[in-house]
Amino acid sequence: MSQHSITLQVNGTTERATVLSNMTLLTMLREVLVLTGTKNGCAAGECGACTVLMNGEPVNSCMVLAVEADGAEIVTVEGLAHDRKLDAIQQAFVDLTGVQCGFCTPGMLISARALLDRNPRPSESEIKDALRGNLCRCTGYTRIVEAVMEAGS
Amino acid sequence: MTDIIGASIPRVDAVDKVTGAAKFADDLQFGPGLLYGRLVRSPHAHALVKRIDVRKALALPGVKAIATGADTPGYIGLYLQDRHIFATDRVRYIGDPLAGIVATSEEIAEEAVKLVQVEYVELPGVFDPKEAAKPDAPVLHPDLGKYTVANFIFPKPGSNISNHFKVRKGDVDKVFAQCDVIVESDFRVPQIQHVPIEPHIAVALAEQSGKITLWGSSQSPFAQRDLIAKALGISQGDLRVVAPYIGGGFGSKAGVSMEACAVVMEQKVPGRPVKLRLTREEEFFCAFVRQGLVAHTKIGATKEGKLVAMKTEYYWDAGAYTEYGVNITRAGGYSSTGPYEIPNVWADSYCCYTNHPVGGPMRGFGMPEIHWGIEQLMDQLAGKLGMDARAFRLKNCLKTGSEVVTGWKMHPTGLTECIEKATAAIDWGRREPASAPHKKRGKGMAIMWKAPAMPPNAGSSSYVRLNEDATVTVGLGGQEIGQGTHTAMAQMVAAALGVPVEWIRIATPVDTQYSPYEWQTVASRLTWSMGNAVVAAAKHARQQILELVAEHWNEKIQDLDIKDGSVISYNTEQALPLKNMVVYGLPKEGDCGWRGGPIVGRGNFMPTYVTGLDAETGQGPRSVVHYTVGCQAVDLEVDTETGQIEILRVAAAFDVGKAINPDQVRAQMEGGVVQGASSAIFEKLDLRNGKVVNPSFVDYRIATSVDMPHKIIPLIVEEPQDDGPWGARGIGEHAMVPTAPAIANAVYNAVGIRLPSMPLSAERVFLAMQEK
Numbered sequence: 001m002s003q004h005s006i007t008l009q010v011n012g013t014t015e016r017a018t019v020l021s022n023m024t025l026l027t028m029l030r031e032v033l034v035l036t037g038t039k040n041g042c043a044a045g046e047c048g049a050c051t052v053l054m055n056g057e058p059v060n061s062c063m064v065l066a067v068e069a070d071g072a073e074i075v076t077v078e079g080l081a082h083d084r085k086l087d088a089i090q091q092a093f094v095d096l097t098g099v100q101c102g103f104c105t106p107g108m109l110i111s112a113r114a115l116l117d118r119n120p121r122p123s124e125s126e127i128k129d130a131l132r133g134n135l136c137r138c139t140g141y142t143r144i145v146e147a148v149m150e151a152g153s
Numbered sequence: 154m155t156d157i158i159g160a161s162i163p164r165v166d167a168v169d170k171v172t173g174a175a176k177f178a179d180d181l182q183f184g185p186g187l188l189y190g191r192l193v194r195s196p197h198a199h200a201l202v203k204r205i206d207v208r209k210a211l212a213l214p215g216v217k218a219i220a221t222g223a224d225t226p227g228y229i230g231l232y233l234q235d236r237h238i239f240a241t242d243r244v245r246y247i248g249d250p251l252a253g254i255v256a257t258s259e260e261i262a263e264e265a266v267k268l269v270q271v272e273y274v275e276l277p278g279v280f281d282p283k284e285a286a287k288p289d290a291p292v293l294h295p296d297l298g299k300y301t302v303a304n305f306i307f308p309k310p311g312s313n314i315s316n317h318f319k320v321r322k323g324d325v326d327k328v329f330a331q332c333d334v335i336v337e338s339d340f341r342v343p344q345i346q347h348v349p350i351e352p353h354i355a356v357a358l359a360e361q362s363g364k365i366t367l368w369g370s371s372q373s374p375f376a377q378r379d380l381i382a383k384a385l386g387i388s389q390g391d392l393r394v395v396a397p398y399i400g401g402g403f404g405s406k407a408g409v410s411m412e413a414c415a416v417v418m419e420q421k422v423p424g425r426p427v428k429l430r431l432t433r434e435e436e437f438f439c440a441f442v443r444q445g446l447v448a449h450t451k452i453g454a455t456k457e458g459k460l461v462a463m464k465t466e467y468y469w470d471a472g473a474y475t476e477y478g479v480n481i482t483r484a485g486g487y488s489s490t491g492p493y494e495i496p497n498v499w500a501d502s503y504c505c506y507t508n509h510p511v512g513g514p515m516r517g518f519g520m521p522e523i524h525w526g527i528e529q530l531m532d533q534l535a536g537k538l539g540m541d542a543r544a545f546r547l548k549n550c551l552k553t554g555s556e557v558v559t560g561w562k563m564h565p566t567g568l569t570e571c572i573e574k575a576t577a578a579i580d581w582g583r584r585e586p587a588s589a590p591h592k593k594r595g596k597g598m599a600i601m602w603k604a605p606a607m608p609p610n611a612g613s614s615s616y617v618r619l620n621e622d623a624t625v626t627v628g629l630g631g632q633e634i635g636q637g638t639h640t641a642m643a644q645m646v647a648a649a650l651g652v653p654v655e656w657i658r659i660a661t662p663v664d665t666q667y668s669p670y671e672w673q674t675v676a677s678r679l680t681w682s683m684g685n686a687v688v689a690a691a692k693h694a695r696q697q698i699l700e701l702v703a704e705h706w707n708e709k710i711q712d713l714d715i716k717d718g719s720v721i722s723y724n725t726e727q728a729l730p731l732k733n734m735v736v737y738g739l740p741k742e743g744d745c746g747w748r749g750g751p752i753v754g755r756g757n758f759m760p761t762y763v764t765g766l767d768a769e770t771g772q773g774p775r776s777v778v779h780y781t782v783g784c785q786a787v788d789l790e791v792d793t794e795t796g797q798i799e800i801l802r803v804a805a806a807f808d809v810g811k812a813i814n815p816d817q818v819r820a821q822m823e824g825g826v827v828q829g830a831s832s833a834i835f836e837k838l839d840l841r842n843g844k845v846v847n848p849s850f851v852d853y854r855i856a857t858s859v860d861m862p863h864k865i866i867p868l869i870v871e872e873p874q875d876d877g878p879w880g881a882r883g884i885g886e887h888a889m890v891p892t893a894p895a896i897a898n899a900v901y902n903a904v905g906i907r908l909p910s911m912p913l914s915a916e917r918v919f920l921a922m923q924e925k
Binding site for chain 2: 037039042078080093094095099100103109128131135136138140141144145
């Protein structure tokens with residue numbers, strides 16, 4: 001298996017990494033850069049727990065090879081808050097109890113951030129549609145949808 | 154400060170969870186020496202194991218060790234020790250672990266799995282619980298009679314019945330003969346899976362001294378310590394279990410399952426940690442699943458609509474091992490009437506071994522399964538009587554002082570209020586138009602009860618330790634599984650001690666080496682049981698502080714109080730902040746030394762009043778601690794062209810005794826409603842001769858954001874629990890219990906069809922409408 005040297009921006013910082021051809025972006029983030037906020041729920045692109053922003057678009061990082069991210073800009077959950085101030089979507093999840101176990105939360109926040117970036121005032125149905133690829137087993141989604149509405153208002 | 158009780162403060166763990174700082178077991182770092190495990194699993198549902206040859210696998214470069222059943226021939230299990238950590242002479246389900254590979258990477262371990270050669274002799278399988286219970290069925294556990302078992306579980310050696318729970322109350326046959334109205338029916342509930350978004354994970358590290366540490370996604374660090382230590386013949390004091398945040402469990406991470414495999418594998422490579430994680434595919438059939446159920450129930454009433462008799466047979470599809478499931482069978486039996494007062498009851502609840510995935514605890518612990526049938530049958534009976542379903546339930550449901558099925562008198566209960574509130578919230582009785590000509594609208598309801606199912610002596614403990622600045626570190630052993638328990642505990646300590654809630658720090662992660670004992674995070678028991686323990690610990694700390702200051706001020710303790718972080722005197726109106734004195738004490742007058750010392754409070758709680766039930770009649774004075782009751786009312790539409798169900802409104806009302814944090818209580822109800830609706834409409838492990846053919850999120854659908862009800866209306870009812878902190882009792886599992894039958898009853902109301910089995914998928918509903 002060949003190795004590749006890649007350079008990418010992760011949460012505003014330039015990172016260089018040597019990765020195997022078959023390493024996923026998820027594995028690189030979690031195991032090489034030790035950014036463990038991004039979660040592995042299925043490794044098959046089906047649950048959304050590993051969602052990150054890649055060049056502004058939400059992707060399942062388990063479905064992206066690390067080499068494909070060469071030159072890309074990546075934002076993970078760790079990159080949402082700045083200077084100890086939470087992003088509006090994070091604050092809304094705290095205030096409106098959009099969190100229970102917290103495992104789907106990082107991916108859910110990233111998908112919500114991506115939605116708000118392209119549509120700052122989404123409707124309820126637009127929010128539900130944007131989050132349909134992020135599975136949550138605890139909350140019943142109610143407060144998550146409310147939190148995205150709140151962050152968008 | 155008691156205002157903090159009943160305050161909807163934000164979760165104490167929320168900021169860590171939204172920033173990615175919260176550590177789950179797979180997030181912990183173990184350095185470059187970390188090894189990885191994969192399990193060799195049976196491809197057969199039932200077979201004898203003649204030989205396991207690991208030589209080729211061991212020779213693969215990167216493979217460090219392989220553990221097999223030869224390493225641990227003994228048994229493990231919670232209520233019935235019927236399980237090997239690794240199968241030895243027989244495999245009983247597809248996925249039964251036979252060996253654990255330890256290698257330098259998951260890829261190498263996976264490669265080595267294929268090199269392990271196992272010689273099997275296939276045996277006929279048993280795939281239906283009713284068939285399993287027949288005398289001529291192949292016996293899965295010939296040694297059933299030799300297994301160690303709890304004294305309230307009754308296995309039938311020589312058969313596949315690992316527990317038979319009976320109720321014999323009154324004279325059922327005689328009363329049925331006199332009933333004016335009788336309904337009876339079969340109901341079936343398939344095995345489903347919990348589907349926590351975090352798959353199971355365990356990391357183990359053994360030291361040459363014999364000490365072992367296990368990090369895992371665990372609801373039960375203390376039970377795991379106890380059961381694994383006993384199975385391996387090591388001291389509980391030498392097995393340390395650390396349980397960081399857990400990404401959902403719903404029961405699947407209670408008791409012990411794959412964690413024991415990780416420990417045995419690690420014992421082969423002491424000094425280098427081993428990480429074992431289940432894939433999502435394994436999660437669907439190798440972790441616990443919810444037991445299936447085949448039920449037959451008959452109920453009878455007088456023409457005035459009074460319930461008088463009930464006869465029930467439950468055959469639980471408990472899977473290959475029933476070490477935990479035997480108690481679900483018991484709970485199903487002693488709850489078999491649902492929340493109704495019925496004087497004549499006959500029930501047989503059989504826990505049946507099958508060659509299916511291992512049944513275990515899942516949110517509701519048997520209650521969603523039994524209420525599926527009970528609550529549909531009650532609607533059918535009300536219909537036959539010409540009574541409104543709500544009026545029928547109000548007439549027959551348990552009230553304070555009613556006699557419950559086991560003979561105990563019901564404690565103060567708000568069930569009637571739950572029914573009234575939930576039905577009012579969806580305008581019960583008002584026929585409303587559907588949103589389109591091809592849709593039909595209907596309303597339905599269901600009520601429920603559930604007691605925590607646990608050993609009678611399941612205990613909790615806590616410490617409350619004050620720091621220099623009077624912040625408070627709270628030690629406890631219950632897991633924050635998403636339900637918000639650490640937030641509720643912080644509120645209780647703040648109120649009982651007299652400090653602002655912002656000063657409370659919960660000592661996490663739970664670690665059996667440092668945290669006080671807690672039986673398990675199950676049964677919706679923490680608010681009540683662990684709550685009592687932390688309140689006792691806070692009061693113990695408070696007492697020490699008041700004694701110190703009383704002596705210092707030369708005042709009486711009863712004139713002192715702690716308010717907002719200061720000791721105050723009602724007598725002299727003096728005030729003294731807790732800061733510093735709770736660690737350093739207070740100086741005596743005239744520079745003659747000090748009094749006091751670092752304050753540490755301790756507390757524990759264990760119910761001491763729970764009695765057994767008679768093995769022949771299921772009767773006893775008090776077999777459970779309390780019942781949480783509730784009602785859900787559903788307003789939905791069925792698309793007659795597709796069979797699709799769209800839930801417009803769900804009202805959920807539960808009697809929680811006292812809502813410590815009402816917002817978190819409502820969040821539990823909302824999440825439970827959606828999980829219940831998901832099980833009702835989508836979920837089923839599709840089993841073909843023991844093989845789960847849909848082990849992925851594509852083929853096993855769970856509710857997504859677009860499937861949620863349009864509106865969920867959570868309603869809190871508070872009829873205090875006499876031994877609960879501020880009157881609180883549990884809420885967590887309960888919200889899932891009545892959802893499925895309430896939906897089924899609403900579907901009947903909308904389109905006149907009734908399916909005896911879950912799920913009410915669009916396809917099945919559509920076909921049933923066609924057949925009608």
